[in-house]
Amino acid sequence: MYDGIVQDLIDEFGRLPGIGPKSAQRITFHILQTPAFDVSRLSQLLAEVREKVRFCEICGNVSEQDRCSICRDPRRNPQVICVVEDAKDVAAIERTREFRGLYHVLGGAISPIDGVGPDDLRVAELMTRLADGTVQEVIIATNPNLEGEATATYLSRLLLSLQIRVTRLASGLPVGGDLEYADEVTLGRAFEGRRTL
Numbered sequence: 294m295y296d297g298i299v300q301d302l303i304d305e306f307g308r309l310p311g312i313g314p315k316s317a318q319r320i321t322f323h324i325l326q327t328p329a330f331d332v333s334r335l336s337q338l339l340a341e342v343r344e345k346v347r348f349c350e351i352c353g354n355v356s357e358q359d360r361c362s363i364c365r366d367p368r369r370n371p372q373v374i375c376v377v378e379d380a381k382d383v384a385a386i387e388r389t390r391e392f393r394g395l396y397h398v399l400g401g402a403i404s405p406i407d408g409v410g411p412d413d414l415r416v417a418e419l420m421t422r423l424a425d426g427t428v429q430e431v432i433i434a435t436n437p438n439l440e441g442e443a444t445a446t447y448l449s450r451l452l453l454s455l456q457i458r459v460t461r462l463a464s465g466l467p468v469g470g471d472l473e474y475a476d477e478v479t480l481g482r483a484f485e486g487r488r489t490l
């Protein structure tokens with residue numbers, strides 16, 4: 294334990310996801326011992342991100358405007374929508390450069406244990422987007438784990454009544470893993486080999 298604000302800062306970093314007590318201490322001492330570290334830039338960015346960044350009114354991706362850069366891009370194919378759990382998955386798929394359609398961010402996955410049902414996700418918003426008949430294919434790119442599979446199954450049944458092709462990313466993705474941690478090649482291949490549900 295350290296005195297006062299040093300410990301406060303360590304505790305605060307330690308509350309962030311993926312940062313344990315040791316990393317929190319390392320980050321804190323890096324800041325303390327590195328005069329060149331730009332503290333004001335970091336604090337300014339933290340405040341700005343909070344203030345300016347919101348979620349796209351169409352797809353739910355992070356955006357500094359009402360609509361994200363992908364939804365605003367006229368070169369994207371509006372006939373294909375890729376459904377993901379998180380905005381982080383959008384970034385992961387964009388890195389593969391395999392996909393030129395639009396996205397729909399659910400904001401999580403169905404998980405009865407955690408009390409998350411379809412109503413807690415942006416499922417109704419997805420159905421609204423599909424209503425006008427523009428979309429020809431929905432690619433379900435939820436995580437290859439229990440919750441992601443349950444969500445994919447639920448969505449594929451829900452979309453059955455619509456005349457839309459529903460596909461799921463091919464295997465090759467590590468089962469039980471997170472999409473955002475898949476390497477670009479694996480994720481790219483999974484896209485190419487997606488199968489119809």
Ligand SMILES: [Zn+2]
Nearest residue numbers: 349352361364
């Ligand atoms: Zn968007």
